[in-house]
Amino acid sequence: MNPRHRLRSLFTLVLLNGVIPIRTQPLFLVNLLASPLSFLFFITIVSNGTYLPYGVTGGMILTMLSVGTTLQSDLTHYRHDLKFQDIVVASPVEAPVYVAGMALSELVYSLPVLAVFVVIFAIEGYVTLLSVVVIAGTLVLVWAFASALAFTLATYFQDVRETFLFSPLISLFLTVLPPVYYPIKALPMWAQFVARFSPTTYAAGLVQGAVGLAPLSFGLAVLDWGVLAGFTVALFLLAGLKARWKEP
Amino acid sequence: MPVAIRAEHLRKVYPHSPAGVAALEDLSLEVPTGRVYGLIGRNGAGKTTFVRVCATQLTLSGGTVSVLGHDLEREERAIRARIACIPQESRPLYFLTVEEVVYLYLKMRGIDRTEARRRTRDALEELSLTEYRRRMVSRLSGGLRRRTLCAMVLASDADLLFLDEPTTGLDPIARRQVWEAIRRTSREHRTIVLTTHYLDEAESLSARLALIERGRLVLEGTPADLRARVRYPYRVTIQGAFPRAELESYGRVAEIEGGLLLFTREAEAREVARKALERNVRLSMGPVSLEDIFLEVVGRSIEEETPREEAEA
Secondary structure (H helix, E strand, C coil), X not given: CCHHHHHHHHHHHHHHHHHHHXXXXXXXXXXXXXXXXXXXXXXXXXXXXXXXXXXXXXXXXXXXXXXXXXXXXXXXHHHHXXXXXXXXXXXXXXXXXXXHHHHHHHHHHHHHHHHHHXXXXXXXCCCCHHHHHHHHHHHHHHHHHHHHHHHHHHHHCCCHHHHHHHHHHHHHHHHHCCCCCCCHHHCCXXXXXXXXXXXXXXXXXXXXXXXXXCCCCHHHHHHHHHHXXXXXXXXXXXXXXXXXXXXX | CCEXXXXXXXXXXXXXXXXXXXXXXXEEEEEECCCEEEEECCCCCCHHHXXXXXXXXXCCCEEXXXXXXXXXXXXXXXXXXXXXXXXXXXXXXXXXXXXXXXXXXXXXXXCCHHHHHHHXXXXXXXXXXXXXXXXXXXXXXXXXXXXXXXXXXXXXXXXXXXXXXXXXXXXXXXXXXHXXXXXXXXXXXXXXXXXXXXXXXXXXXXXXXXXXXXXXXXXXXCHHHHHHXXXXXXXXXXXXXXXXXXHHCXXXXXXXXXXXXXXXXXXXXXXXXXXXXXXCCEEEEEECCHHHHHHHHHHHXXXXXXXXXXXXX
C-alpha cells in the first residue's frame, strides 16, 4: 500500500466505525457524555461550585480513557463476533493502519463531550492559548496510551463480555483513585507516592496546571510530559510485543 | 499450470490443543491459478484451518506455504495485497447499509471512489442485491447478510479469494446466483479456494477438489479423478426383489427406501444389471456422486477410528 492508499484506508475506518454509527444511532454521542457529566454535576454540587474546574479537567481525561475502553470492546466484538479483523487481516490493510483508524474513529465520539467542556471553560474564563495547547497535547497522549492499552487487552479477550469486567477497573485505577478529579495535595504523602504510578496523575497535573488550579513550573511540566510520554511509549511497545494481528 | 498456493508438509497445532493434536498434519497440495479449488471434509477436518493459514490469519506450526509466489512466513504483506477472504461465520457490520458494506470494504483496500462505486454497483446487481442496497444489515435475513459478504469479496480486486462456506444459509436460487458470480470471477483468471459442506456445490464449481480428513489430505484431483480413485466407482439402485446376500459379493450394499443401493466396480455393475434384467427387477446405475465418495472415504475413516476409541475407553 502506498501512503495515499493508507490514508484512504484510515479515513474509511474512521467513517465506518465513527461517523456512520453516530448517523445511525445518535444516542452513541450522549452515551459518552453520561459519566463525565455525572461526575461534574456531583463535584460541583458538593463543593458549592469550587471544584467545577476539577470536574472539567477530570472529565476530559475520563473521556479520553473511555475512548480506550470503548475501543477495547469494539476490537473484541469485531474480532470474535463478526470476524471483521480476519477480513481485514486478509487484505492490504496493515495492522498499524487498522489500529490507528479504529482509535481515531473512537475519538469522533468524544468530540461533543470535549466541546461541552471547552464551552464551560470558556464561560469560566480558563481558555488561553497556552492552556489549549497543553490540554490538547495531554489529551492526545492519554488517548494514545489508552488506545495502545485497549489493543493489547483486546488481544487476550475471547468474548466481548470480558471487556465489561475490565472497563470499570480501568476507570477505577486510572481516573477515580488517582488525583484526576481533585488536587494531588489532597492525598497523604504515601498515597501521593502510589499515585505517581498512574499515568493519569501526570496528565491531570498538566491539565490542572494549564488552567491555574495547581502550580506548574516549566521544569515540572517537562517532567510530567516526559513521564506521560514514557508511559505512552511503554504501552505502545507492549502493544507491539503482545498484541496479535494474526492468531497463534 | 501456474500454481496459486503450494503447501508442503503443512502442520498446524493450536496452542491449547488437548494432547497436542494437530489440526493439519503433513498436508501437501497445490492450488492451480485461475480455477475454483474445492475443499471438502467433515466438521473439524481442517478445511478452515488450511484457509486461515493460507489467508495469513493463523500462524503455521510446520511445513512451508507459498501463496501467489510469495513465501507465507517472510512475505505476508505481499500476499495480503492480493487476497480477500470471507471467514466462516463472519457477519457484516450491522449498522452499515448493504451498499456501504461493499463500497467501504473496497475503499479500505485502497480502491478509489469512482472504481469502488462501479464495482459496488456491479456486484450488487450480479447478486440481486440492488433492491436492498439502502437497507441496513441489521434488518436483513441471515441469507441476505451472507450474500452481502459474497458481493463484498467478489467485488474486490484480489487475485486469490478464500470463501469459507460462502453459501451457508442461502436459498437454492441465491446459491445459484453466488455460484454464477464465482464462475464469472474464475473466468477473470482469479483463483478461488472454496470450502463447503454442499457437495453438489463443490462438484459443480470446482476444477479440482481436496478431501481433508482429520487434518490430512485423503483424496485430491478433478471430480472425475476422485471417482476413478474410490474403491467402488459405480452406484447401482435396485428396486424390487433381489437377494441382499448375493449383492454383497459384488461390493458394499446399503438399504434405501423401496430397495437396495450397491456400490461396486464397472464390470460387477454390468453383471448385476444383467441378473436384474433376467429377474425383471427395476434397476438404475451410474457413476458415484461426490456425496457417495465422501461417505465412502469418510465412513471408512470413522470405522477405522471407532475401534481405537473404544479400546482407549
